[in-house]
Amino acid sequence: MEGSRLVGILTERDYARKIVLQGRASATTPVRTIMTSPVRTVGPEQRAKECMQLMHEHRFRHLPVVAGDEVLGVVSIGDLLKLVIEDQRHEIAALHNYIAS
Numbered sequence: 001m002e003g004s005r006l007v008g009i010l011t012e013r014d015y016a017r018k019i020v021l022q023g024r025a026s027a028t029t030p031v032r033t034i035m036t037s038p039v040r041t042v043g044p045e046q047r048a049k050e051c052m053q054l055m056h057e058h059r060f061r062h063l064p065v066v067a068g069d070e071v072l073g074v075v076s077i078g079d080l081l082k083l084v085i086e087d088q089r090h091e092i093a094a095l096h097n098y099i100a101s
Helices: 012-020 048-058 077-100
Strands: 062-067 070-076
Touching: 048 062, 048 077, 070 077
Parallel strands: none
Antiparallel strands: 062 070
């Protein structure tokens, strides 16, 4: 962050690829040198399906949610998968009810 503006994101993948695999020391490596920047973001109105598509296309697992310059949160692929599973449960239950009636 620079003030309230998001300038990068640091994930476990960044750490593994840029610290561990390159033999750098965590204690002496500035975050700025290993973070992903610029960061792809979405607004709070973005649909979950669109977020999943964006994450799949660009091969990342964390997506900051931003309104203006304010970071509202981060959506993970796990969050989105939970939503898909819950939607499928509801659809299956509705189909079972339809078939049973």
